[in-house]
Amino acid sequence: RNAFQLCQIQLYKLKCVSINLGNGVLVCGGDKTLDGYSKKKYVCKLLFIFLLGHDIDFGHMEAVNLLSSNKYTEKQIGYLFISVLVNCNSDLIRLINNAIRNDLASRNPTFMNLALHCIANVGSREMAEAFASEIPRILVAGDTVDSVKQSAALCLLRLNKTSPDLLPMGEWTMRVVHLLNDQHLGVVTAATSLITTLAQKSPDDFKTSLSLAMTRLSRIVTSASIDLQDYTYYFVAAPWLSVKLLRLLQCYPPPEDASLRSRLTECLETILSKAQEPSKSKKVQHSNAKNAVLFEAISLIIHHDSEPTLLVRACNQLGQFLQHRETNLRYLALESMCTLASSEFSHEAVKTHIETVINALKTERDVSVRQRAVDLLYAMCDRSNAKQIVTEMLSYLETADYAIREEIVLKVAILAEKYAVDYTWYVDTILNLIRIAGDYVSEEVWYRVIQIVINRDDVQGYAAKTVFEALQAPACHENLVKVGGYILGEFGNLIAGDPRSSPLVQFNLLHSKFHLCSVPTRALLLSAYIKFINLFPEVKGTIQDVLRSDSQLRNADVELQQRAVEYLRLSYIASTDILATVLEEMPPFPERESSILAKLKKKKGSSKLPDLDDSRRNVNGSAEHTDDTETSPSLSEDLFPTDRPHPPSSFPSILFARWAAGVTNNIIFPVFFRFVCKSNGVIYENQLLQIGLKSEYRQNLGEINALSREAQTSLSPATWASFSEGIQRHSLAKRHRS
Amino acid sequence: FVWIRFILIQNRAGKTRLAKWYMQFDDDEKQKLIEEVHAVVTVRDAKHTNFVEFRNFKIIYRRYAGLYFCICVDVTDNNLAYLEAIHNFVEVLNEYFHNVCELDLVFNFYKVYTVVDEMFLAGEIRETSQTKVLKQLLMLQSLE
Numbered sequence: 001r002n003a004f005q006l007c008q009i010q011l012y013k014l015k016c017v018s019i020n021l022g023n024g025v026l027v028c029g030g031d032k033t034l035d036g037y038s039k040k041k042y043v044c045k046l047l048f049i050f051l052l053g054h055d056i057d058f059g060h061m062e063a064v065n066l067l068s069s070n071k072y073t074e075k076q077i078g079y080l081f082i083s084v085l086v087n088c089n090s091d092l093i094r095l096i097n098n099a100i101r102n103d104l105a106s107r108n109p110t111f112m113n114l115a116l117h118c119i120a121n122v123g124s125r126e127m128a129e130a131f132a133s134e135i136p137r138i139l140v141a142g143d144t145v146d147s148v149k150q151s152a153a154l155c156l157l158r159l160n161k162t163s164p165d166l167l168p169m170g171e172w173t174m175r176v177v178h179l180l181n182d183q184h185l186g187v188v189t190a191a192t193s194l195i196t197t198l199a200q201k202s203p204d205d206f207k208t209s210l211s212l213a214m215t216r217l218s219r220i221v222t223s224a225s226i227d228l229q230d231y232t233y234y235f236v237a238a239p240w241l242s243v244k245l246l247r248l249l250q251c252y253p254p255p256e257d258a259s260l261r262s263r264l265t266e267c268l269e270t271i272l273s274k275a276q277e278p279s280k281s282k283k284v285q286h287s288n289a290k291n292a293v294l295f296e297a298i299s300l301i302i303h304h305d306s307e308p309t310l311l312v313r314a315c316n317q318l319g320q321f322l323q324h325r326e327t328n329l330r331y332l333a334l335e336s337m338c339t340l341a342s343s344e345f346s347h348e349a350v351k352t353h354i355e356t357v358i359n360a361l362k363t364e365r366d367v368s369v370r371q372r373a374v375d376l377l378y379a380m381c382d383r384s385n386a387k388q389i390v391t392e393m394l395s396y397l398e399t400a401d402y403a404i405r406e407e408i409v410l411k412v413a414i415l416a417e418k419y420a421v422d423y424t425w426y427v428d429t430i431l432n433l434i435r436i437a438g439d440y441v442s443e444e445v446w447y448r449v450i451q452i453v454i455n456r457d458d459v460q461g462y463a464a465k466t467v468f469e470a471l472q473a474p475a476c477h478e479n480l481v482k483v484g485g486y487i488l489g490e491f492g493n494l495i496a497g498d499p500r501s502s503p504l505v506q507f508n509l510l511h512s513k514f515h516l517c518s519v520p521t522r523a524l525l526l527s528a529y530i531k532f533i534n535l536f537p538e539v540k541g542t543i544q545d546v547l548r549s550d551s552q553l554r555n556a557d558v559e560l561q562q563r564a565v566e567y568l569r570l571s572y573i574a575s576t577d578i579l580a581t582v583l584e585e586m587p588p589f590p591e592r593e594s595s596i597l598a599k600l601k602k603k604k605g606s607s608k609l610p611d612l613d614d615s616r617r618n619v620n621g622s623a624e625h626t627d628d629t630e631t632s633p634s635l636s637e638d639l640f641p642t643d644r645p646h647p648p649s650s651f652p653s654i655l656f657a658r659w660a661a662g663v664t665n666n667i668i669f670p671v672f673f674r675f676v677c678k679s680n681g682v683i684y685e686n687q688l689l690q691i692g693l694k695s696e697y698r699q700n701l702g703e704i705n706a707l708s709r710e711a712q713t714s715l716s717p718a719t720w721a722s723f724s725e726g727i728q729r730h731s732l733a734k735r736h737r738s
Numbered sequence: 739f740v741w742i743r744f745i746l747i748q749n750r751a752g753k754t755r756l757a758k759w760y761m762q763f764d765d766d767e768k769q770k771l772i773e774e775v776h777a778v779v780t781v782r783d784a785k786h787t788n789f790v791e792f793r794n795f796k797i798i799y800r801r802y803a804g805l806y807f808c809i810c811v812d813v814t815d816n817n818l819a820y821l822e823a824i825h826n827f828v829e830v831l832n833e834y835f836h837n838v839c840e841l842d843l844v845f846n847f848y849k850v851y852t853v854v855d856e857m858f859l860a861g862e863i864r865e866t867s868q869t870k871v872l873k874q875l876l877m878l879q880s881l882e
Contacts, residue, residue, distance in 0.1 A: 051757075110878065150865065158861070243816050285825055292817075295816060368791065
């Protein structure tokens with residue numbers, strides 16, 4: 001359709017709308033009152049126009065008037081209008097509630113239903129206040145017709161969601177539970193939904209529903225197809241009601257009563273067995289309905305987590321679905337098996353399907369199915385299959401959708417750390433992650449690999465070597481430069497003996513990447529350079545030349561400039577001992593929970609994914625490491641395990657702090673350097689006198705107070721004859737002139 | 739709480755033929771949701787499942803000729819049960835309108851709401867027996 005035609009259509013539509021609106025206004029504007037029929041047509045047209053997408057801000061009064069008609073068709077339109085175009089005008093609300101009240105009291109089931117549906121659809125506070133006590137009464141009254149009971153139950157459910165405080169449930173509880181025995185299955189369906197919602201808030205009040213629900217479920221599951229004619233759907237008996245009953249049962253733990261428990265087990269076994277029977281119909285509706293019940297039953301089995309035979313049977317059933325030709329079933333089987341994997345009873349059974357799941361990862365065409373496969377591999381991972389699973393996940397990562405890469409990276413990092421027996425494998429895995437999906441490797445991941453390498457002597461040499469080799473690649477990811485820079489800075493000495501990775505080679509390698517990197521990475525590299533000066537005095541000159549260059553000393557970025565200046569200076573003035581102390585190898589980090597797990601949890605939110613840790617009782621009986629539910633520790637705590645948190649940019653200050661701590665008395669040093677970092681302190685001291693400085697700086701303003709007092713070391717208080725103070729300003733500029 | 743958030747019937751072009759909301763949204767949010775659902779659902783084909791993650795929920799959908807029937811439910815809800823709830827609903831519409839087509843839904847929109855309210859209410863499945871629903875609809879049709 002071309003633009004002209006589209007315009008014409010639009011014009012025509014507008015004309016229609018305006019004609020109808022015009023008619024409405026014309027008709028309503030006059031004094032003559034509309035008859036019911038016309039009013040109904042008018043309100044209906046207005047509603048239609050509204051649903052087309054135009055704003056309507058009149059017609060409410062007419063709609064409300066329709067409510068009091070005694071004709072169903074007129075009432076219906078009136079109720080529909082006010083349900084769709086909810087109006088908050090208090091007069092209208094009062095009129096609407098009056099109309100509803102009349103209809104509820106009318107004893108006409110059709111009118112009662114209209115009113116109940118309106119309350120259920122609108123569910124406003126005013127309606128709740130007006131009808132909260134009326135509706136339960138209608139629900140349980142002996143003379144209420146079945147269809148009205150259905151509507152009343154769900155109406156009550158709606159009101160309970162929005163205004164639970166107004167519902168006087170106490171006295172009606174027993175009667176509501178009793179509805180589960182109703183002979184009208186529609187009523188039972190609605191009642192089950194209501195009870196499930198109420199039971200979540202007050203489970204004890206509705207405990208009695210358990211055995212009724214179970215009985216009902218058993219009867220449905222074992223019924224012949226002719227028993228429930230109206231409710232048999234493609235040869236499946238009351239599938240939706242069965243699903244709802246199974247959901248109700250999931251509100252509670254396994255029944256304590258033994259006979260109840262065995263009845264339930266029997267029922268679940270019947271459902272599982274039926275899945276194995278030859279199908280009564282080839283239609284997909286039949287299998288979907290049957291499997292809907294099956295999956296809900298498996299949900300219940302997993303929720304109870306108490307019957308090993310049921311869990312294993314469920315696992316086997318799901319295993320069959322893993323290779324079903326319907327994508328829906330494969331998807332649901334993967335999803336369901338994920339929760340099964342965390343139960344100690346079925347964990348081993350789940351593991352037997354690893355090849356099928358890996359195959360799914362490689363061949364499924366729907367990305368959401370592949371994602372479930374990833375989730376399942378993660379959930380079924382343990383010591384026995386960790387290497388295999390990590391390898392598969394890495395290989396999948398190469399072609400994975402960008403949207404899910406970060407999650408896969410986090411999972412691989414967690415698994416690699418958790419199941420590493422040999423930490424060289426862990427280091428390789430993380431470096432692979434960076435190589436394959438560097439952009440998606442978050443800070444938590446590469447901080448972690450550094451923490452681990454620092455803490456484990458046995459892998460430091462390997463890490464240095466591997467990182468060195470990886471950096472040789474022509475285009476390596478910036479995260480690799482970060483990790484490499486840090487590790488070579490700390491442990492480059494372990495590979496410096498080999499001429500292929502001599503100090504100069506290492507430095508040139510790092511420096512070749514320098515200009516390609518972002519500011520934070522360059523800052524890290526500068527720190528690596530000063531560490532090199534400490535480790536390899538033979539490259540000191542080369543590195544000093546680099547630090548001295550204008551691009552470093554006059555770098556536009558303050559952090560880089562500061563580091564270059566300070567490191568360069570440090571390299572001049574510090575003796576080898578001092579330098580070695582300042583740039584001592586990083587001490588091991590305190591053992592702490594991985595922030596990666598916290599990050600993964602935050603990503604997944606409150607998802608159905610099981611935790612690797614808390615919910616699984618290890619098959620071998622040993623405790624898995626505890627669940628980390630703390631928020632991720634700040635970056636500075638992870639890398640700088642000192643008492644006081646240091647922001648990263650003050651890293652050079654730490655150098656000075658450590659240096660200051662290591663200063664021995666026989667080192668003479670111009671003391672005012674101390675005041676570069678400290679605001680207060682003693683600037684001069686002898687036996688008689690102590691002079692201290694107290695300074696304060698705010699932006700471009702500074703204040704220095706000089707204080708003098710008797711030295712505390714004096715053995716006997718001296719008698720002072722006179723004392724005078726003065727301050728002499730010594731301008732540097734003056735000095736240079738002479 | 740676990741319940742149906744909304745039911746949508748949209749055509750391939752994105753026009754809404756029915757929107758039933760079981761949760762409070764203002765008009766702008768509704769419009770945005772409608773557009774998002776359309777975008778998410780129309781790019782899928784036979785190789786995909788009938789379920790798709792949508793914000794913090796999921797959508798169970800099926801395409802019938804030119805119309806997409808979508809139900810938005812909680813992530814823990816039973817996918818196949820809702821998939822067949824859609825089919826059950828469509829079969830009722832089909833029977834009631836005698837081989838229903840898109841125009842039937844447009845011109846009889848107020849009747850479609852009645853069908854919906856018979857089978858779903860307050861975000862839950864209300865009635866599943868096609869026999870009962872059709873009987874009720876025919877009875878209502880006969881009323882003045």
